[in-house]
Amino acid sequence: MFAVALKADPAATYVLSDADTARLEIVPERGGLVTRWQVEGQEIFYFDGDRFADPTLSVRGGIPILFPICGNLPANQYRLGGQTYSLKQHGFARDLPWQVTQQDVSEAASLTLELTSDEATLAQYPFAFRLAFTFRLKGHILELQQRFTNLADQPLPFATGLHPYFLVEDKSQLEFEVPSTEYRDHLTGEVKPFGGSFDFAKDEIDLAFQGLTAPAATVTDRHLGRRLTLSWSDHYTKLVFWSVKGKDYYCLEPWTAPRNALNTGEDLLTIAPQQTLETTVRMAVAFL
Numbered sequence: 001m002f003a004v005a006l007k008a009d010p011a012a013t014y015v016l017s018d019a020d021t022a023r024l025e026i027v028p029e030r031g032g033l034v035t036r037w038q039v040e041g042q043e044i045f046y047f048d049g050d051r052f053a054d055p056t057l058s059v060r061g062g063i064p065i066l067f068p069i070c071g072n073l074p075a076n077q078y079r080l081g082g083q084t085y086s087l088k089q090h091g092f093a094r095d096l097p098w099q100v101t102q103q104d105v106s107e108a109a110s111l112t113l114e115l116t117s118d119e120a121t122l123a124q125y126p127f128a129f130r131l132a133f134t135f136r137l138k139g140h141i142l143e144l145q146q147r148f149t150n151l152a153d154q155p156l157p158f159a160t161g162l163h164p165y166f167l168v169e170d171k172s173q174l175e176f177e178v179p180s181t182e183y184r185d186h187l188t189g190e191v192k193p194f195g196g197s198f199d200f201a202k203d204e205i206d207l208a209f210q211g212l213t214a215p216a217a218t219v220t221d222r223h224l225g226r227r228l229t230l231s232w233s234d235h236y237t238k239l240v241f242w243s244v245k246g247k248d249y250y251c252l253e254p255w256t257a258p259r260n261a262l263n264t265g266e267d268l269l270t271i272a273p274q275q276t277l278e279t280t281v282r283m284a285v286a287f288l
Helices: 049-053 119-124
Strands: 002-008 012-018 022-027 033-039 077-080 083-086 099-104 109-116 129-138 141-150 156-158 165-167 174-177 182-185 191-193 204-210 216-221 226-232 238-244 249-255 269-271 276-287
Touching: 002 109, 012 109, 012 129, 022 109, 022 129, 141 156, 141 269, 216 249, 226 249, 269 276
Parallel strands: none
Antiparallel strands: 002 012, 012 022, 022 033, 077 083, 099 109, 109 129, 129 141, 141 276, 156 269, 165 249, 174 216, 182 191, 182 204, 204 238, 216 226, 226 276, 238 249
16 A cells, blocks of 8 residues: 655655555655655645746745744844854755655555754854654545754754645635634734735745744635645644745744844753754644
8 A cells, every 4th residue: 555666756756655645756866855746636736836946046935944044134144052053944955855764554654764963064054963753644634744853062042843845726615724823924023913814915925923823824715626734743833824925835834943042042042962853743644
C-alpha cells in the first residue's frame, strides 16, 4: 500500500505514495522542500516551477521550512551577547540541503530528513543543533513530526514554522474557521478584530492571528469541493495568513513565535543543553 521511491527531476526527488490515494514529493537538497501533494488526483499545493528552477530566487510553493526565525528581523539583524548577527527572512533551513536518514512504509509512507549546524549556520546563529523532520503520508493526511535537538552546552533559543502554499482557483469561494478573534496586520502593524473573512481585492494580505483558542483551523473551498484542516501542537502560538492579489495561492502558516522574536524574546522556544523538543503539524483534506 505504501511506497517511497526516488527520481531525478532534475534534483533528487523522493516520492511518497499511498496506493492510488495520495502522493507527496520532497526535494531534500533544496531545503527539505515538499513540492507536491496530490490527494485523489487533486493538487493541494501551489508551486511555481520557474522560481524553483532559479536557485537565486526564494521558492514560492510547496512547504518551505522556517528556522530559526519566522518572518523577518529589523535590517535582518539581531543582538546576542553584545554581538550583532544577520539572518535573512525566515532563516536558513529552507535554503540548505537536508540529508535523508530514514524511510519507512510499515504504517505510512514516511521519510525523515536531517539538518545539522555547520560553520555557515554558526556564523549567522551561534548554536549547535540537529533538526529531524519526518513526513508521514497516509490516506488524506500529511503529518510533519519535528525534532529539534540542542547539541551545545548552552540553551538553544529559536522559532520555527511552516509556510505552505495552498492552491486556489477562486478566492471568493473560500470559507475560513480560524481560532482567533484578532490579528496583527504585518503591513501596518495594527491589531484588528477578525470578522471571519478577508478582503481579496487588496494587493496583499499579511496577517498574524494571535491568542489562538484551539489547535486547528479549517478552510473550505467551495469551488474545488474540498476542506482543508490544519492542526498543530501547542508550541505554535501564531497562525499567519498571507495572500497576493492575482496569484492562485493562499498561505496558512503555523508559527511558534512572531517576527523579531530573537530580539524581543516573545514566545521563543528554548531547549536545554543536550535535550530535544518535538512539535507536530498535521494537514488533512476532505472532499465535499
